[in-house]
Amino acid sequence: MIPARRFADALAQAAVSASPPERREWAEAMRAEVDHLPDSDAAAFAAGCLWTAVRARVDSAGFVLGAARWGLVLAAILWAGLHLRLAGRMSAADAALPEALSYAAAAIYALGALATALFGLRVTAVLATPVLGLTAIYAAAAATLMPQSPNRAFYQALAVEEVAVLLAALLIALVAPRWAAARTVAAAAKP
Amino acid sequence: MNRRPNISRQTRAVFAALAARSQAWRHGYDLSRETGLKSGTLYPLLIRLHDQGLLEAEWRPSDPPGRPPRHAYRLTAAGVALARESAAAAAEPAVGALSGAVA
Numbered sequence: 001m002i003p004a005r006r007f008a009d010a011l012a013q014a015a016v017s018a019s020p021p022e023r024r025e026w027a028e029a030m031r032a033e034v035d036h037l038p039d040s041d042a043a044a045f046a047a048g049c050l051w052t053a054v055r056a057r058v059d060s061a062g063f064v065l066g067a068a069r070w071g072l073v074l075a076a077i078l079w080a081g082l083h084l085r086l087a088g089r090m091s092a093a094d095a096a097l098p099e100a101l102s103y104a105a106a107a108i109y110a111l112g113a114l115a116t117a118l119f120g121l122r123v124t125a126v127l128a129t130p131v132l133g134l135t136a137i138y139a140a141a142a143a144t145l146m147p148q149s150p151n152r153a154f155y156q157a158l159a160v161e162e163v164a165v166l167l168a169a170l171l172i173a174l175v176a177p178r179w180a181a182a183r184t185v186a187a188a189a190k191p
Numbered sequence: 192m193n194r195r196p197n198i199s200r201q202t203r204a205v206f207a208a209l210a211a212r213s214q215a216w217r218h219g220y221d222l223s224r225e226t227g228l229k230s231g232t233l234y235p236l237l238i239r240l241h242d243q244g245l246l247e248a249e250w251r252p253s254d255p256p257g258r259p260p261r262h263a264y265r266l267t268a269a270g271v272a273l274a275r276e277s278a279a280a281a282a283e284p285a286v287g288a289l290s291g292a293v294a
Contacts, residue, residue: 026238029248029262030230033219036253036261045220048230055235 008034008042011050019053020060027053061180065121068176072124072169073117079165080109086158097145098155101138105162112169124173132166139163198277201228205236206274209246209266213274216251216263237264245270 012031019027030049034042057063087102108131116124138145139159146152198206204226209217223233240246244267251263266274 023238026234026262029250030219030234032250032259032261035259036218037220041220045223045230048232049234051231052234052238055231056238 002039004043005039008037008039008046011043011046015046015050015053018050018057020057020062022060023053023056026056059183061184064180064183065176068172069116069121069124072121072172073113075169076109076113076116080106080113083109095151098158116173121173121176125170128166128170128173132163132170135159135162135166198273198280201226201232202236202240203277203281204228205233205240206266206270206277209264210271210274210278213266213271216249216265218261218263222264240270245273 012034016024016027016031027049030046030052034046034049037045083102083106087099087106090099090102108127112124112127112131115127139156139162142156142159143152146155149155205222205228208222208225219230219233219237222228222237223230226233228236237246237248241248241264246264247267248262248264250260253259253261
């Protein structure tokens with residue numbers, strides 16, 4: 001078998017592997033077509049087939065939901081780790097409250113990551129909403145809670161950052177399923 | 192008033208190729224050569240037309256026999272109707288421009 005044909009076959013096989021389950025028959029159809037092509041055209045044709053399969057995979061609702069879910073899990077684990085590191089480095093005498101909250105946040109993010117991994121985005125939204133509310137209240141009250149602290153602006157900034165991160169996570173958890181559904185409908189309706 | 196279908200140039204090319212021999216089963220490579228579309232453009236289009244019930248697709252024995260079967264395509268009745276409508280819509284501006292030039 002000549003190298004160009006072997007390369008084309010490998011591309012066509014990759015297209016089958018890359019395609020989402022609902023498009024597997026089409027990927028098999030493309031691979032079968034590559035089998036019937038002259039060697040000179042097979043590689044370019046198979047490359048287009050692979051592109052089609054990858055696009056179908058990325059466009060599939062499952063991929064969008066999976067990317068959102070596992071992206072949030074990864075981000076929550078990283079964020080929990082950052083909170084642990086931050087809490088461990090707080091040494092100012094007035095840092096008892098932010099330090100305790102940082103440890104609590106690390107635990108909440110770790111729990112959120114686990115729950116999202118096990119149960120999906122709906123649970124992320126359910127967990128993030130009350131935490132967001134409480135964090136927003138803390139962010140608004142941080143300066144009042146520590147009136148004597150020279151670092152109160154810093155602690156307040158951390159709380160505001162926390163609100164922004166939680167808001168982003170909540171938006172992703174709420175929007176991703178709707179976006180995936182809308183993409184499916186739009187793709188089916190496109191002339 | 193009839194609404195003109197908003198159909199892309201690539202879709203029109205595939206419609207034209209399939210409608211030219213609407214009863215014949217066509218293959219992807221064959222359509223790609225006739226329309227000039229690369230497989231990465233052609234197959235998503237075929238998939239979409241199939242999802243919309245405008246295209247039939249089935250595995251057919253290979254010619255010559257002894258080779259693996261091939262996926263083949265032809266328009267459904269709804270596909271033929273839309274292909275005609277699209278061809279008519281595409282011809283309209285040209286006719287309009289021609290009448291304008293003559294007047």
